[in-house]
Amino acid sequence: MLNFVARRLLAMLPVLLAVSLLTFLIASLLPGDLALVILGDQATPENVAALRRDMGLDQPLWWRYLSWLGHVVQGDLGRSFRTGQTVLQAVAERIPVSLQLMLMAEFIGLLIGVPVAIACAARAGGAFDRFMTGSAFAMLSMPSFLTAILLIYLFAVELRWLPATGYVPFTEAPLANLRFFVLPALTLALAEWPGIMRVLRSDMIATLQEDYIALAKAKGLKPSRILLVHALKPSSLTLVTVTGINIGRLLGGTLIVETIFALPGIGRLLVGAIYTRDLVILQGVVLLVACGFVIVNFIVDMLYAVLDPRIRHGHA
Amino acid sequence: MTAPLLAIEDVAVELPTPRGNLRAVDHVDLSLQAGRTLGIVGESGCGKTMLSRAVLQLLPKKAKLTGRVMFDGEDLVRLEPESLRRLRGRDLAVVFQDPMTSLNPVLTIGTQLMETIQEHLELDAPAAKARSIELLAAVGIPAPEQRLAQYPHQCSGGMRQRIAIAIALSCEPKLLIADEPTTALDVTIQAQILDLLAREQRRRHMAMIIITHDLGVVAGRADEVAVMYAGRVVERAPTQALFKRMHMPYTEALLAAIPKLDTAPHTPLPAISGRPPDPTRPLKGCSFAPRCSYAGGRCQEAKPVLTSAEVSGHLYACFHPIRMTEGIEA
Amino acid sequence: MMQLAARPAPLLNVDNLVVEYGLGNKIVHAVSGVSLQVARGETLGLVGESGCGKSTLGRAVLQLRRAKSGRVMFDGEDLTAMEGEALRRMRRRVQLIFQDPIASLNPRRRIGDIVAEPLIIAGIKDAAERKRRVHEVLSAVGLDPDLVATRLPHEFSGGQCQRICIARSLVLNPEFIVCDEPVSALDVSIRAQILNLLEEMKARFGLTLLFIAHDLAVVKAVSDRVAVMYLGRLCEVAPSEQLFARPAHPYTALLLQAIPVPDPDVRPAESVAAGEPPSPIAPPSGCRFRTRCPRADQRCSAEIPELRQVAPGQFAACHHPLA
């Protein structure tokens, strides 16, 4: 099992390296000169040339990438020339917000998706199954920014139960904090549960047609045990891989939801950086998010290997 | 003759398919005494597996079942789910064809054995575990103790089928249904599994139904044999009578079409011409008529009913039976 | 390299073929040094249990799977040394029939195009000529060309699909056909039809066949000589009658004794506890059957037995042959 982990760990390094290269190359797509953009109105030919030398912009591309990478590896992702904050500080400040949002969304998504999937699979083709599959399908076609608008209109504008925007840290006022998070988390969760439900449902329906389920019935086991142990256990494995992929979608979703609900998370930091052309922050955040995503997927793969006995015993 | 342990009375199974309703089992009557072995033989699509699923009440949801399945005095078709559930795995057990798919890949062998025992016999975990080890040893599994913690993918095909048999025998069933138990196994392993089944059946004087397409498997192992074609039992007889003095042309043709070890190479095989019956287009007359060399006018018109021949227990469904001693047409 | 009795040069001569492939980080020793010959017009049966490497050997002979070492001589030409165009031209003289007839036909193409495909690949441009050839082979295998040519594979039964595959393999007038378990997936009644058809096609087109199967009775029905394979190696080769009457290798005897005979008078012999075949990833040393052989001794684990003649035309790879 250990060499399996080591092998996968080694395979992850080139991916991270390639991710850093791609992030760096995106920045070089900028038409015109970065120095000009940074100095903006105080751009006189002298200080533009001086800035270019400081940032090494006059060096060849590969040199700039290597020096940038050198800094990154030591944790220095550069400093925003708009806010003066380093990228790491800016991100560190905002991670708790995004993390709380994503965890709440994923939790609610699982809370709705898993039981519904099991109920649908138990009576596949029944009225409940057709209704839930239909509504899941509709929810999948509902972009999160549409759901956000609907929820705001309903709960904030019309019913005035919940605030449309605003934030207070959990440590300061847990209850108020949760009130701010209900609508954003619900928006994301409504986009999450259909994906979870459809994968688990179709997997369980396929599992329920396997011979070993027929044998479980022939052994006279209780229907609940057949559904929740014999059928759910093998199917839940694919759920683990789906959650890995969902996190990528979730990151995209948080970006929109944080912007609409004005939550100071990483997503909003990114959008803000684009509006203010704060290109150092933009590049730093994109790199961190991508690397975070690769690491999370690596962890999900390991979790899958540990859970599935067929892989755990090297029967790859 | 005491009442049979199992009596299948006029059972029919109809399955809706995209190409129209398919009558997989077409009014079958079969019975089996306790402790005896019945072989059910037929080519694929003849309904033999669907018949076994009807007995076990494991038919697909959409299937329509008519008729009665009397088991130990109870009609399983009308038994309410809870008592049917308590009976399955306890008095009525099954072994499926493919050992690769009949064991749950993510549950240990121990779990899958002990859950059956604890479901039906009031044994606590240690007692159930001891019984599981004893069962695994009885079916010839080396080092049964360690085997409990292993997963199915760590065992060979033959080993898994032995485990499936151990599971089936775990609660001393009165009837074991073996649905093509050795089709997915190699010939040397098949011989070992068939011997194991025969030995365990003798030791536990258990009734057994062996379902197979291989006439050789039933020849040496079944007390009686029923031949199925297009959803119907076309002949049923004690093994000796069925192989030596069959009355149904299909049985004769089926036996002749099998290459034998003692026939010389390159001798043309008397093949059965035509195509297997299409279940969605049932024929008015005898379903074997289009391929039968003895078929006459009457065969196209009506379906021959199972009539008994001179040897008791020898039934056949044919208007022109062969090898009849009196030579009169039924 | 052992010498056969004086016979015409064999059409196919496999010399010490070794085929291995990787499975995860392990190596599967599928074929470990097999040598066999097939004379022109002969049918050589190749029999063995699943996982013994017989299908791998069949595909390696046709260069569909590259061998690690050893040579395959076909009509004096070394196929293992051939590449690209030369090999492709050679393929017209050798054909392959598979076990699963339905999976052997592209579900999206009409039967007429499927059977004509070999002609197109061989570069026969004249469409009328192609149509004639297709009609000829379809009729030869007992199918009505006009009814069949325009239809799709899913409209036919297993038996009919196998007939179509046989037609496709005959359309280029090949000399040699590898039949890889051609009837194992078919029902008993249809199986007999296809076996008879293969025999008839062999006579009519003067074919040489390598017939691979796990069912000994089926192999005996069509083969002049039979080779028995176990875990990547040949353990016995003999004329059919001789092999079934007086098997020389203990494994052949075990196989024969295990076959269920469709006759109630033949009491099934109590199977000697012969255990399970080991995995080809870690085959036993010396004779690979020793772990299941009642006659195994110290020499069997030390020294790999060579295939030597134990009776006229009968060869066995065993230190203690039965004959």
Next chain:
Amino acid sequence: MATLELSIQDEEVAAPVGRKPKLGLLFWIASAWVAIILSLAILAPVLPLQNPTDMDMLERRAAFSGEHWLGTDGLGRDELARLIFGARVSLTVGLIAPMIGLVIGGALGLLAGYFRGRFETLVVGSMDVLLAFPPLIFALAVVAYLGQSVPNLTIVLGVLGIPAFMRVARAATLTLARREFVIAAEALGASHARILLRELLPNVILPLLAFFLLGVAVTIVVEGALSFLGLGVPPPMPSWGSMIGEGRDSLDVAPRLAFLPAAALFATVLAFNLVGDTLRALTDPRQGAL
């Protein structure tokens, strides 16, 4: 002479036995909606519509009227015209971007699934790198640097679609390449090109087309999200996403300014998803694929 089966009974073969695909009502409604939206978008310049960018500060947020069937937006522009021209943009990006993914990703997946070996590891490896970036964030970053324009947006979203199409094509090719009819073609001496084009492609194209329709739905959503944030299609060009974004500010006063484009976007995405998923269910025999 072996008993030959001389001919198949005519009535047997006459009725082709294949699975008749049951498409159902929803499929036809969805296809109809797609057809309507597509024709409206294509014919937009010819249709008797007002100019979507003419502002009329006097007529801001006007209600439905004879002159403005669907009223006007926050800047007095005709809502109906903006909706239809918005469809033009959303569909241009929505249809062309996945084509890039289909062609490049499909080809890469087909080749990787057939040739395997180092080429496959290279292709799959590079796709994993692209997949490391959450799609929305990658699109935002590239557009932020490259500049907002419909071509840029289309290219970026197209490139983002390549890994997904590659995976679908590779998965289909892997299962097919093991099937005997491909090995049979190889045994006949068919060249790689012939096997790829005649044997594999016809069987891979249908799952890819079904996935293409799902790709269109996803792309419309991503373009909508970007334009909603004001980072997609440059104003004043109308796109459903930007219209919803603008409508958000006047939710309390004129909710229809947000909900009209929202409904159009939702219906179109749902329609493409429905058509795509029905086709996918037909090509993927596993029950419950819907």
